Amino acid sequence: MADLPADLRESLSAVLDPLPVDRLSAAVRRLIDRYRTDEPATDPILAADLDVAAYAAYRMPATYAAVRGALRRLDEALPGFRPARQVDVGGGTGAGAWAAAEVFPSLTGITVLDQVAGALALGSRLARRSTGTALGAAHWRPWRAEPDADLPAADLVTISYLLGELPAQARTRLVQRAAGTGAAVVVVEAGTPAGYQRVLAARSVLAGCGLAILAPCPHERECPLAGTRDWCHFPARVNRSALHRRLKDARLGHEDEKYSYVVAAPARLGGQRAPGRVLRHPAFRKGLVTLEVCAEDGAAARVPVSKRQGDRYRRARDTEWGDAWPPELRTPAAGSASGCPG
Ligand SMILES: C[S@@+](CC[C@H](N)C(=O)[O-])C[C@H]1O[C@@H](n2cnc3c(N)ncnc32)[C@H](O)[C@@H]1O
Structure with missing residues (x-):
């Protein structure tokens, strides 16, 4: 069962515990409804600081667990890979950065890019408590996924739960840009049929840019689930804190986050696929x-x-x-x- 690192758990509760639970719950409900529509966003969904806090409270444990799951597959496929620089695109409050810091302790430079200043501010506050990782010194940079928006140099680019908020063309451009950095690229989306379709599209862009597809697929042929009623997705079990249970009105002490993902890397890194x-x-x-x-x-x-x-x-x-x-x-x-x- 996935648990958050103790320092992330502690910093989340230091930030969230003083907030009024009824207002946080209302913001969580609004966000759940909004994300359920699965429509690209013209304006930021995390519109206010309360939304950012609500997101960190109810989504960060799950997105952390999902990204960590995908990064572990990258680690299996490239056992000698020791990335120094990570860029977490649309990184919000930093779940992908925390996951990468755990799977790849080699990281010395972490940059989180996002359009929402409040998400970057909260992410930076949470990360300050991290011990023994590069998170405390991470860069939290305002950035918007525009056609000409550059990505900083990196060895590892993570893009988690972002593509669904972008129009289809912007998704393609962003994934091309990520591939063009020469880094290993990890894309994670919700484990829904629509999330899987976005991952499938990202997979063909990454392969089209010459990257080797390392996971989950054991091949670069057409996905055997494409065009069926099934979709490729995986579970990550996450412990729920008492606040998390309250905010989601949930009884169980855990939840199963379902996610779809693709891991790709330039051929020079010499990846090995599962059979x-x-x-x-x-x-x-x-x-x-x-x-x-x-x-x-x-x-x-x-x-x-x-x-x-x-x-x-x-x-x-x-x-x-x-x-x-x-x-x-x-x-x-x-x-x-x-x-x-x-
Ligand atoms: C669902 S959240 C995911 C956050 C984080 N990656 C995670 O996995 O927990 C989507 C994030 O993408 C950011 N985002 C959405 N559209 C964006 C855009 N056009 N440019 C930059 N960031 C964007 C949002 O502000 C938000 O922080």
Whole structure:
């Protein structure tokens, strides 16, 4: 179960606990309704400081867990990757920066870009409490996703839960820009059919710019779920604080954030892809584990693994939705020579 780093938990409660819960709850409800429409935004959705605080309270734990999940897949695909500079685009209150600082302690320079000054201010306040990471010295820069907006140089670019707020053309341009920085790029969206479609579009832009697709896909062919009623998404279980439960009027002590993502990197980084990706919770019956696997050949199929298969069965029993299958094999991911301007 994913938990927030203790210093993030503490700084969130230092910021949120003094705020009036009824006003925060009302702002959370407004944001939930707004995000449910899944419409691009012409004006900032986080319009007031209370919205920013509400976002940090009810979304940051989940977006942190989702981005961390995607970054762990990048780490698996590029085990020697030690990024120094991260740019978190549309980074808001910094969930993607916290996740990157945890997965990649090599980071020494973190830049968070966002159009909402209040989100950057709150993010910076939260990050000041971080210990032992580059977060305390992160740069929080006003930035808007305009056609000519540059991205700073980076080794790692994260774009989480942003694309849905942009019109389709702006999404393409932004992902091209990210690819053009020469960095590894991680895009995370809601694990809904619409979020998956945005990730699918980002995946083709990244591949078109010559980056190797490293995860979740074990191939660069057409997604076998495209055009079906299914969609590629993964879970991240997140603990809920007491305030989080109150704000969402929830009883359970945890929630399952569903997210879609793509991880890509320039070929020079030498990424290794999983041979297959488990697409849903494995089904267990006595002596039999059945995995739904997206495989290297571009097909998604059920893979039964029976007790008679010994070690393979034991490994299947330990395998979870989102894991590689089989876990031990990796194949080189080539990418191509084409490029996109940064
Ligand atoms: C749903 S929040 C995601 C925040 C953060 N990335 C996360 O995962 O928690 C979307 C963020 O994108 C920012 N954003 C939306 N449209 C933008 C634009 N055109 N230019 C810059 N930032 C934008 C918003 O201000 C907001 O902070």
